[in-house]
Amino acid sequence: MSSATIPPQFEIVDRPLDTQMTISMGPQHPSTHGVLRLELVLDGELVVKATPDIGYLHTGMEKLFEYKKYQQGIVITDRMDYLNPLGNNLAYVMAAEKLLGLEIPERALTIRVLMCELQRIASHLVWLGTHALDIGAMTVFFYCFREREKILNLIEAASGGRLTPSYFRIGGLMMDLPAGFENRCKQFLNDFPQAVEEFHKLLTGNKIFQRRTQGIGRISAEDAIDWGLSGPCLRGSGVNLDIRRANPYSSYEQYDFEVPTEPDGDVWARYMVRMRELKESHKISVQALSRLQPGPVKADAPKVVLPDREAMKSHMDALIHHFLIVTEGFDVPAGEVYLPIEASKGELGVYMKSDGGAKPNRVHVRGPSFVNLSVLPVMSEGEMVADIVAIIGSLDIVLGEIDR
Amino acid sequence: MDTAIDIALKFAAITVAFVVVLLIVAYTVLAERRVLGFIQGRLGPNRVGYGGMLQPFADLLKFILKEDIVPDKSTRFVYFLAPVIATMAALMTMIVYPFGPDIRIPFTSITIPLVIARFDVALLYVLGVTSVGVYGIMLAGWSSNNKYSLMGGLRASAQMISYELALGLSLVGVIMLAGTLELGRIVEMQSGWHGLRWFIFFQPLGFIIYLTAAIAETNRIPFDLPEAETELVAGYHTEYSAMKFALFFLAEYINMFTVSMLATTLFLGGWNVPFAEDIFGRGTFLFGLVSAVGFILKVIFFLFLYIWLRGTLPRFRFDQLMNFGWKILLPLALLNIFIIATLIFVFPNL
Secondary structure, three states, rough: OOOOOOOOOOOOOOOOOOHHHHEEEEOOOOOOOOEEEEEEEOOOOOOEEEEEEOOOOOOOOHHHHOOOOHHHHHHHHHOOOOOOHHHHHHHHHHHHHHOOOOOOOHHHHHHHHHHHHHHHOOOOHHHHHHHHHHHOOOOHHHHHHHHHHHHHHHHHHHHHOOOOOOEOOEEOOOOOOOOOHHHHHHHHHHHHHHHHHHHHHEEEEEEHHHHHHHHOOOOOOHHHOOOOOOHHHOOOOOOOOOOHHHHOOOOHOOOOOOOOOOOOOHHHHHHHHHHHHHHHHHHHHHHHHHHHHOOOOOOOOOOOOOOOOOHHHOOOOHHHHHHHHHHHHOOOOEEEEEEEEEEOOOEEEEEEOOOOOOOOOOOEEHHHHHHHHOOOHHHHHOOOHHHHHHHHHHHHHOOHHHOO | HHHHHHHHHHHHHHHHHHHHHHHHHHHHHHHHHHHHHOOOOOHHHOOOHHHHHHHHHHHHHHHHHOOOOOOOOOOOOHHHHHHHHHHOOOOOHHHHHHOOOOEEOOOOEEEEOOOOOOOHHHHHHHHHHHHHHHHHHHHHHHHOHHHHHHHHHHHHHHHHHHHHHHHHHHHHHHHHHHHOOOHHHHHHHOOOOHHHHOOOHHOOHHHHHHHHHHHHHHHOOOOOOOOOOOOOOOHHHHHOOOOHHHHHHHHHHHHHOOOOOHHHHHHHHOOOOOOOHHHHHHOOOHHHHHHHHHHHHHEEEEEEHHHHHHHOOOOOOOOHOOOOOOOOHHHHHHHHHHHHHHHHHHHOOO
């Protein structure tokens, strides 16, 4: 596979090796977004070759799934893409639900959509902040984290956790939204468009930022598909593919939103796609909030879903179910399933294989960061060192998901 | 005997000037952190002393107490020399700036000049000495034996040498208008007309070019490529720690201060404060005081501009920076000279 369709920015002149410099960028580098290590071969400031080296954050998560009961696995998913934990929860939980054939109540579906979109905004805000910081605009970073803080407070109110919420459970939610949540959420959603305008003012119109991003790290639509890119990275090359639209899950088919695409396939295009997605996510959140109707948030499946505290105190069978689910887990029928969702970084798929019993036989995760990172060597050839950090930023990777 | 007193006075002046400058520099660092904090919606250091006022001294203490790490494979002598060169070059320009007019102490006949040294080639001296500063950075990058440092050093030398051209050319307009290189005389020439004789009004283009080039000279955002922390970790001072790092840090801020002083002296009328002469009368103590305070305030304005820019702008890429310097700033500087020459030709009595 070559990227012959789009020539690099600068031509690489074939020069003897002693004029080149090999430099190890990372794993402790300010802008490799965690512990990514790059082996760069440089000719002056020009990148001749960039080889990513991963594995510094390997925690053996996929193997760990096999030793944990289904409901315990949710906690592990939080730690994969730690900027988008609710998305990970959702993919895992939905895979198990599909094996179990559970019917999820309407309110739970709506809350899942709402929380996932809030989480997507939070994830994009971290991307925007760090991306801008990599390019040298320091203030945007603090403004993004200020907004993200508000979302984390909302998530904390609902689930008790900020970075690792584990809010979704197989068969529904951990618990219903707390009192007053809707008003707090409404207030945030009212203020948020103004914040997006602020980001646009700080970056989008800035000539330096435009020149640092336009025409950098280009990839054509064909190449993007061939490399298996997904999410904003793919849509930044003009391919209109969004799993929320193409293969709706969790009642996304009922929502009215656009799938933003940009044709250029460069860092700027990926930037614009994500910036527009902020608005779309905001739109979906507003719709989800207005759809919230009172109702149960857990499926009617006493053998899978933990009973309410109150029920346990008055019903014998609820107490027994609780005891059995906690101590032995629940049996999942044999079978295998692959369930993709549109996470903030692209297609997050969970493959789950069950032999029956309380623990999965195999869980594999198709992490969007991992696949998107694979294209970095192609994108960065013939660019400058400063572009590398811009490209890494535009791919929006999280090492927790790459190494798993 | 007189010469001995003269020398003693000069020493006193130098000491006072340096202490004042170092204090201002120390508080510039604090101001930068506080103002950046304000811009970015956070607090900044506010714990040490009232509102963080003692933070610079706490930082100094920290720098002194930190372990001084020297990389094994570094070229030791040069590694030690580099921060010294950088700081020395930055400090040496301090002596030529007129902080204010001669001050006569009330009820005596003693007059104290608010400038350490007056000589005819002051402006050339400033340009020459600041150019030496680039050696400090380049040698630091080279001697650390670190690839990031090396790239930072290379970037710094290329950038500073390129922008020095535009900087120098933007000053030519001032020299043509003033007809002298002596800073005191240049300031004198800008007095009168209630502030409208400041050179900024004769050559706004030259002022803008100078300001841009000066920011590049001092390696500040958006031209902070030699440090570019998100690309080169910390650029040329990646391997430096403790007091050696502090010296580089100091040099950077002194440079900011000196280019601000130069901008004030050459374009904003130096210590001239509009209407001060009418109110206090020339040569009085109050006039001297007001002028000196006016000078400092103008410098602080430039320092604030630096901080403001840092809170706002992203960073250029290396080739873009070079293109900007050679293809835009340099021709503009030449154009500026042409305009000034025409101006002088048309109005010879300007």
